[in-house]
Amino acid sequence: MRTGVWLVGGRGSVAVTAVVGALALRAGLAEPTGCVTELPALRGADLPALADLVFGGHDVATIPLLKKAEELAEAGVLPARLVAALTEELGTVEAELRPAPTGTPQAAAVEAIGADLARFRERHALERVVVVNISSTEPVPDPHPGHASLAALDRALAEGNPLPPSAAYAYAAFAAGCPYVDFTPSTGARLPALAELAERAGVPYAGHDGKTGETLVKSVLAPMFAMRHLQVRSWSGVNLLGGGDGANLAEPAANAAKTASKQRVLGETLGYVPQGNTRIEYLDDLGDFKTAWDLVTFSGFLGTPMRMEFTWHGCDSSLAAPLVLDLARLTAAAHRAGRTGPLTELAFFFKDPLGDTPHGLAEQWATLCAFARGLAPCTAGPDDPPAATTGVRAPAQGLPGGAQASGGTEQTAEVRHAVPR
Amino acid sequence: MRTGVWLVGGRGSVAVTAVVGALALRAGLAEPTGCVTELPALRGADLPALADLVFGGHDVATIPLLKKAEELAEAGVLPARLVAALTEELGTVEAELRPAPTGTPQAAAVEAIGADLARFRERHALERVVVVNISSTEPVPDPHPGHASLAALDRALAEGNPLPPSAAYAYAAFAAGCPYVDFTPSTGARLPALAELAERAGVPYAGHDGKTGETLVKSVLAPMFAMRHLQVRSWSGVNLLGGGDGANLAEPAANAAKTASKQRVLGETLGYVPQGNTRIEYLDDLGDFKTAWDLVTFSGFLGTPMRMEFTWHGCDSSLAAPLVLDLARLTAAAHRAGRTGPLTELAFFFKDPLGDTPHGLAEQWATLCAFARGLAPCTAGPDDPPAATTGVRAPAQGLPGGAQASGGTEQTAEVRHAVPR
Amino acid sequence: MRTGVWLVGGRGSVAVTAVVGALALRAGLAEPTGCVTELPALRGADLPALADLVFGGHDVATIPLLKKAEELAEAGVLPARLVAALTEELGTVEAELRPAPTGTPQAAAVEAIGADLARFRERHALERVVVVNISSTEPVPDPHPGHASLAALDRALAEGNPLPPSAAYAYAAFAAGCPYVDFTPSTGARLPALAELAERAGVPYAGHDGKTGETLVKSVLAPMFAMRHLQVRSWSGVNLLGGGDGANLAEPAANAAKTASKQRVLGETLGYVPQGNTRIEYLDDLGDFKTAWDLVTFSGFLGTPMRMEFTWHGCDSSLAAPLVLDLARLTAAAHRAGRTGPLTELAFFFKDPLGDTPHGLAEQWATLCAFARGLAPCTAGPDDPPAATTGVRAPAQGLPGGAQASGGTEQTAEVRHAVPR
Amino acid sequence: MRTGVWLVGGRGSVAVTAVVGALALRAGLAEPTGCVTELPALRGADLPALADLVFGGHDVATIPLLKKAEELAEAGVLPARLVAALTEELGTVEAELRPAPTGTPQAAAVEAIGADLARFRERHALERVVVVNISSTEPVPDPHPGHASLAALDRALAEGNPLPPSAAYAYAAFAAGCPYVDFTPSTGARLPALAELAERAGVPYAGHDGKTGETLVKSVLAPMFAMRHLQVRSWSGVNLLGGGDGANLAEPAANAAKTASKQRVLGETLGYVPQGNTRIEYLDDLGDFKTAWDLVTFSGFLGTPMRMEFTWHGCDSSLAAPLVLDLARLTAAAHRAGRTGPLTELAFFFKDPLGDTPHGLAEQWATLCAFARGLAPCTAGPDDPPAATTGVRAPAQGLPGGAQASGGTEQTAEVRHAVPR
Ligand SMILES: NC(=O)c1ccc[n+]([C@@H]2O[C@H](COP(=O)([O-])OP(=O)(O)OC[C@H]3O[C@@H](n4cnc5c(N)ncnc54)[C@H](O)[C@@H]3O)[C@@H](O)[C@H]2O)c1
Ligand SMILES: NC(=O)c1ccc[n+]([C@@H]2O[C@H](COP(=O)([O-])OP(=O)(O)OC[C@H]3O[C@@H](n4cnc5c(N)ncnc54)[C@H](O)[C@@H]3O)[C@@H](O)[C@H]2O)c1
Ligand SMILES: NC(=O)c1ccc[n+]([C@@H]2O[C@H](COP(=O)([O-])OP(=O)(O)OC[C@H]3O[C@@H](n4cnc5c(N)ncnc54)[C@H](O)[C@@H]3O)[C@@H](O)[C@H]2O)c1
Ligand SMILES: NC(=O)c1ccc[n+]([C@@H]2O[C@H](COP(=O)([O-])OP(=O)(O)OC[C@H]3O[C@@H](n4cnc5c(N)ncnc54)[C@H](O)[C@@H]3O)[C@@H](O)[C@H]2O)c1
Ligand code: NA
Ligand code: NA
Incomplete structure (x- = not known):
């Protein structure tokens, strides 16, 4: 074959x-x-x-x-x-x-x-x-x-x-x-x-x-909140990335295309869209690596406010x-x-x-x-x-x-x- | 009923x-x-x-x-x-x-x-x-x-x-x-x-x-690494917790019981046990809340080293x-x-x-x-x-x-x- | 008096x-x-x-x-x-x-x-x-x-x-x-x-x-890098803030005024301006609190790359x-x-x-x-x-x-x- | 000479x-x-x-x-x-x-x-x-x-x-x-x-x-809290380190010597000792690098609770x-x-x-x-x-x-x- x-x-x-x-x-x-x-x-x-x-x-x-x-x-x-x-x-x-x-x-x-x-x-x-x-x-x-x-x-x-x-x-x-x-x-x-x-x-x-970084993590964390009936109130993040792809994505038009495709997972797995945005920023010093940081705020039983944050440092290629x-x-x-x-x-x-x-x-x-x-x-x-x-x-x-x-x-x-x- | x-x-x-x-x-x-x-x-x-x-x-x-x-x-x-x-x-x-x-x-x-x-x-x-x-x-x-x-x-x-x-x-x-x-x-x-x-x-x-915090997160993140065939090299963490339960868990014997039950998820979902430990520490100031921090180091294609960390700030009760x-x-x-x-x-x-x-x-x-x-x-x-x-x-x-x-x-x-x- | x-x-x-x-x-x-x-x-x-x-x-x-x-x-x-x-x-x-x-x-x-x-x-x-x-x-x-x-x-x-x-x-x-x-x-x-x-x-x-959050931290960390002759390569951050001030700062024009005043400290304490930006985003759910995250990449002896990140969760008022x-x-x-x-x-x-x-x-x-x-x-x-x-x-x-x-x-x-x- | x-x-x-x-x-x-x-x-x-x-x-x-x-x-x-x-x-x-x-x-x-x-x-x-x-x-x-x-x-x-x-x-x-x-x-x-x-x-x-990592950061952050009259309630941390030094410090006796010397800075710069400990853990996978994570909880005006955390990823040598x-x-x-x-x-x-x-x-x-x-x-x-x-x-x-x-x-x-x- x-x-x-x-x-x-x-x-x-x-x-x-x-x-x-x-x-x-x-x-x-x-x-x-x-x-x-x-x-x-x-x-x-x-x-x-x-x-x-x-x-x-x-x-x-x-x-x-x-x-x-x-x-x-x-x-x-x-x-x-x-x-x-x-x-x-x-x-x-x-x-x-x-x-x-x-x-x-x-x-x-x-x-x-x-x-x-x-x-x-x-x-x-x-x-x-x-x-x-x-x-x-x-x-x-x-x-x-x-x-x-x-x-x-x-x-x-x-x-x-x-x-x-x-x-x-x-x-x-x-x-x-x-x-x-x-x-x-x-x-x-x-x-x-x-x-x-x-x-x-x-x-x-x-x-x-391709789902390789922050969105990959979202695709397991968002279902976790959903399966536990915890209410995600906001999900905000920033993606700092270098490399050729990073420089290209810093162009506002390409950035928009990419950001939109990063947002779908939350609505689809939670059943509602929490507050917050994901930003992509070019940072030459990171070379072929990417650092993403996400903050999730959520409520538990009787509305108690809680939070989670994560940092992902991956090599996209x-x-x-x-x-x-x-x-x-x-x-x-x-x-x-x-x-x-x-x-x-x-x-x-x-x-x-x-x-x-x-x-x-x-x-x-x-x-x-x-x-x-x-x-x-x-x-x-x-x-x-x-x-x-x-x-x-x-x-x-x-x-x-x-x-x-x-x-x-x-x-x-x-x-x-x-x-x- | x-x-x-x-x-x-x-x-x-x-x-x-x-x-x-x-x-x-x-x-x-x-x-x-x-x-x-x-x-x-x-x-x-x-x-x-x-x-x-x-x-x-x-x-x-x-x-x-x-x-x-x-x-x-x-x-x-x-x-x-x-x-x-x-x-x-x-x-x-x-x-x-x-x-x-x-x-x-x-x-x-x-x-x-x-x-x-x-x-x-x-x-x-x-x-x-x-x-x-x-x-x-x-x-x-x-x-x-x-x-x-x-x-x-x-x-x-x-x-x-x-x-x-x-x-x-x-x-x-x-x-x-x-x-x-x-x-x-x-x-x-x-x-x-x-x-x-x-x-x-x-x-x-x-x-x-009950699985309520760091282990809950582990139980979705570890499968993510497994499904993507990424090799988890180490997983280390610290759990800072206050409240009555925290004070009790600070007793070495109780701590041992708890720590052991937090470790199972990695071996069972990854198929191998990565390096690292989870520690529980009592921190009165946190009251009924808990802050856990975990660091995961892992390898991708051709061995490239990467890392992820997360902080969980939850109200255990x-x-x-x-x-x-x-x-x-x-x-x-x-x-x-x-x-x-x-x-x-x-x-x-x-x-x-x-x-x-x-x-x-x-x-x-x-x-x-x-x-x-x-x-x-x-x-x-x-x-x-x-x-x-x-x-x-x-x-x-x-x-x-x-x-x-x-x-x-x-x-x-x-x-x-x-x-x- | x-x-x-x-x-x-x-x-x-x-x-x-x-x-x-x-x-x-x-x-x-x-x-x-x-x-x-x-x-x-x-x-x-x-x-x-x-x-x-x-x-x-x-x-x-x-x-x-x-x-x-x-x-x-x-x-x-x-x-x-x-x-x-x-x-x-x-x-x-x-x-x-x-x-x-x-x-x-x-x-x-x-x-x-x-x-x-x-x-x-x-x-x-x-x-x-x-x-x-x-x-x-x-x-x-x-x-x-x-x-x-x-x-x-x-x-x-x-x-x-x-x-x-x-x-x-x-x-x-x-x-x-x-x-x-x-x-x-x-x-x-x-x-x-x-x-x-x-x-x-x-x-x-x-x-x-008023210098109350991320910039306050910068004003001690940047001199630390300078006093140790460590070269700061990039400093990027995001400020998530709710409250009346947050909503107002989300307006691009006000955001620009604020962001500029957050940038001065780096150039003035380091003697050069590293890569990176600080963003301000409005996140209603944070109420009167603010969460800022900063990533600093720097070089040590013989160019070894290192990094530091911090999260500040403060009540601005x-x-x-x-x-x-x-x-x-x-x-x-x-x-x-x-x-x-x-x-x-x-x-x-x-x-x-x-x-x-x-x-x-x-x-x-x-x-x-x-x-x-x-x-x-x-x-x-x-x-x-x-x-x-x-x-x-x-x-x-x-x-x-x-x-x-x-x-x-x-x-x-x-x-x-x-x-x- | x-x-x-x-x-x-x-x-x-x-x-x-x-x-x-x-x-x-x-x-x-x-x-x-x-x-x-x-x-x-x-x-x-x-x-x-x-x-x-x-x-x-x-x-x-x-x-x-x-x-x-x-x-x-x-x-x-x-x-x-x-x-x-x-x-x-x-x-x-x-x-x-x-x-x-x-x-x-x-x-x-x-x-x-x-x-x-x-x-x-x-x-x-x-x-x-x-x-x-x-x-x-x-x-x-x-x-x-x-x-x-x-x-x-x-x-x-x-x-x-x-x-x-x-x-x-x-x-x-x-x-x-x-x-x-x-x-x-x-x-x-x-x-x-x-x-x-x-x-x-x-x-x-x-x-x-030698003061090279987490303690270096403490020696600028603790004075920052002091100069602003903010009350540090707790300061807890973990140091994950590999390399020869890490393996040696994992020995409880050496660990004790090191941990004690890491604690002095807080008492001396704040004028009081907040809750919390610093732990040192050996993590072979980190090689000659060290990852330290610290959580600081503090109070502002009228007692409002706030927090800061940082991660330091440095090459000690x-x-x-x-x-x-x-x-x-x-x-x-x-x-x-x-x-x-x-x-x-x-x-x-x-x-x-x-x-x-x-x-x-x-x-x-x-x-x-x-x-x-x-x-x-x-x-x-x-x-x-x-x-x-x-x-x-x-x-x-x-x-x-x-x-x-x-x-x-x-x-x-x-x-x-x-x-x-
Ligand atoms: N790396 C990841 O994790 C990841 C994940 C999802 C999507 N992607 C996407 O994969 C793509 C490639 O990423 P990369 O890091 O390799 O980028 P890159 O900039 O290194 O490579 C892109 C290549 O495409 C070439 N190219 C541009 N226009 C072309 C055209 N019209 N015809 C043929 N070639 C053209 C460029 O010359 C360049 O060699 C990007 O679109 C990126 O968004 C990457
Ligand atoms: N909160 C969580 O997320 C969570 C998750 C998993 C397990 N747990 C476990 O749940 C238990 C309770 O946690 P908590 O935060 O409510 O602790 P807690 O200290 O507030 O409550 C424990 C209660 O048990 C009582 N008690 C002690 N010995 C007893 C005995 N022999 N007979 C009857 N009562 C006795 C104590 O007096 C106290 O009122 C702990 O064992 C904890 O490890 C809690
Ligand atoms: N909180 C901090 O840490 C911090 C730090 C630095 C600077 N600041 C600045 O302090 C200011 C106040 O912040 P805040 O959180 O109290 O905001 P806020 O929105 O709660 O209060 C601003 C007040 O100003 C009033 N106002 C608006 N225009 C006015 C005008 N023309 N004349 C008189 N009053 C007017 C509004 O009605 C409102 O009551 C903002 O400019 C903010 O950027 C705050
Ligand atoms: N790297 C840092 O940032 C830092 C900061 C503060 C203190 N230190 C201290 O510096 C020391 C060295 O750190 P390292 O990372 O180079 O460790 P290392 O393990 O790489 O080197 C230590 C060397 O000391 C040698 N040695 C052991 N016992 C000896 C003896 N009795 N006489 C002569 N040599 C002996 C060992 O064989 C080894 O070659 C450690 O004590 C460490 O705690 C390091
Ligand atoms: Na963090
Ligand atoms: Na972090």
């Missing part, structure tokens, strides 16, 4: 961390910490092996992959020894990165993206290619009549630039028969016209906005990268299993999940386990809690999960071309 | 908060914030109504209930206006409080406890009486040969004082056919001899150690009191439904739950919902997450859940007397 | 807390916690006794003083028992509150303010009246040519409304020969025209923006009110001692002090002690650290410092009228 | 960080961040130049200096590039490290220490050698009659082992005419017999226990090492200037300073500046706050302060031999 993973934003921090990590796991140089699909509870699923992933991507930047990897090592995101050991393998991936096609009318750029995807698939005889958007967060785009239907969109693409880049990549992916994952809060596939195209192309998609691998594998398997349209069962991974799904992490986990079991060749383990199944953390394996890759039951990828007219 | 709630430690902070709260709810003066059994997801269960609870209890202290309630109001635990409005009702409960029987041989004290329970039941024509231990935490007792079997225990009781008080109350409860709940980390019913007696008497019991009411109602219903022995399905409420149950809060919640449904007269709602069922917080009702109390299907309480010989 | 204290914003939280506290101290019902002028190191200064302060003020609001005091008690700012005990005394102060004069041209409003001050002084045979602005923070005003000189200002006042209210009060105060203290970040006396008027009237003034009393006493004494113009020695009390003064709290303390000694009838104690002089906290006294009030050397208040023409 | 710095514990983390740093500064490879004596306010003092320091030392461990330095680089304490660049220079220092003399009777060990010191001085033609104890913290020793007077001590040394190692080093230092600095909480020179010896030998000494260099330079200069006995003016550097000195950092700073000025060849700058003098951080200089070293006015070191008899 050789599977392509096409990274939009392939020279960015998350993308390069994902690539270095996948190469390190394949080489037996690292443990799969942070990889959800390597937990015992999900091991039974029939996913492409990590060793079967082949990487390529687009980027507007030109920094060499190796240089970016070295910068990440310098910043404490990656161990320098891994980068040194994988120089050659990184060169192979470098050869698969392409400049991001642009230009007017957008139909041409979209076609160029599709052509890059098709050549990548052919060059490596891939069963399928999953496109993962992990590029810079875009501002919320202006509404455009072309967004409403595929027919209108095709007309608009022929004349101008109706789509933000994330949506143009989604269009090209669907048109090339590729599943699409949006790890960012950008528009991506969230337009009626693109839903129509995905349906017609018979491909699934997933999103939005290190938290996000393994999820990119998880999503690529799960989405590839869903495609093979014939799933089309929004993969709402992957809400576990996202701040702003597609569809009307639960926002509590534990329920999302149960949903994910059931989904993965549905993809399994034979009905495997139950959706036990992670540790209950394992007892103890799984021992390091050079390439965990590699065993499943040998089966020959994969259905042939049916590539439906729905190129822009 | 008039149900007695016999509070061991009935003049303590938690007990008095529970009593004032129950009276306030009955009088329509407060909302059931903090009462888990008043959440929509549990409303369908066939529980005794809050209005049908009748309170009594034992205590070694003599402080008048009203005075204690006023002290709690002064300390910010209770609204002063509630205490003022409920003076008369508190007087009624005051009349049901008895000095704690003591003396040697312990058989006599146990018999005296049983007699108090029997008279309470008769005086109020109660269907059943649930005994809830909410008295001061005891030191871990020395092992005693009488703990091993009921026969050995009965011999030992006739001669000396083989049982710590919490276990003596459990003995008396079982002997009087009463279910028993231990909200403290003390021994309670956790002795082979007492399991035998409970079985013989056909009564259920629940425990141990305000968090514990509604759970005492929940437990009394659920245990009474379980008794009526014919359940005997340890109620492992109530793990949701405890730091150190009976039996080999999951320690993640979300799974405990699902278990609790299923358990409550099993008690329901007709199959009610699903074990949806709290907010999903509700949409919005349930509006305040004078006595939520009171409606179910009118049914006439209650089985007659079979009071089995297994008095100490 | 009977001294009037005229509170602009006399029905606000800080003002009412100051009034209740002064009355409580006078009645022997409270200790002078928080009153800097009651520390042993400052006791020798020849200040008006707390018992000799007479209160009056202006406000645009009409809420009765007693009602406001009761609300503050309900909110936990004041002990309810004090408000109950001081009802009569509060009535006496109520009688001295006047609606804030407004209208166009502003000369009339200014004259009306002056007339209220003069009548207050006469009614109570006061030696002098100190005007303290403790009203809502104003937006930063637009520049106006009338601000540049007294002559230009007088022309402008005759025609329109060139001054923000805080400056109009300062004008009226100076014109009436009254010293003026600005406890807010508003314009107040900070205009060339007003400096001219103060000089001509021979009165001193003090400001700006309770922190500010005793300083209002301190400032009124010190400014009155300075006036009596013949001081005119900006009292830069009072920087200890302010976020954004007048003049080019040190911003480290310890140096400001030494300056304050020297200033107070200069006001003393005879040379008193040295500028010892607070505790070194005391050993142990001074015992509560009904009216600390009252003894000095008996001297008869006060110079007659020379009231110079420089009314707007 | 070539000056020897003899490091007891010369292979430990602090010692090796100090050595690497001094070599890096000398080579122009680093800035003097963290070096207090390189602040403008202290630059005028007539101190030995960093370039004139020559290092040697004793240790019971045998780990090569270079290996320890590489471990510190791996742990993030030192930049790896510095260690690589200084391999040769580290070899030179390695040649000056000696095994710690031990054995019974202790007189022989003491003599052997003295001989090592004398040979070091001669080998490098040093004007003087400052002995700095930076070895593992010892348990509080049992009282011994030999501690009371020099005569009794000399008798006891001839027969047994009356002294803990830190005191044996102090004895040997004094006997060899060397000043002695104790950076640890161990006994060191704090015995009447040793004070007698120091007096007789005419040498100064300094101590105890990085904070301590530059202070070791500062202390060696200042103590050497004091020796040259003829000072004998306890150098109480160096309290700025210590948790548990010698003598009855102020504990507020700002006062200690003023005292230090005056002390340094007293050592200056000509009266230099005032004791201005650090930043006020500088305006902006001093630019990096290859060897800051080196200029003063050229003078020829140094008095000849008078080496008094008071060898153990």
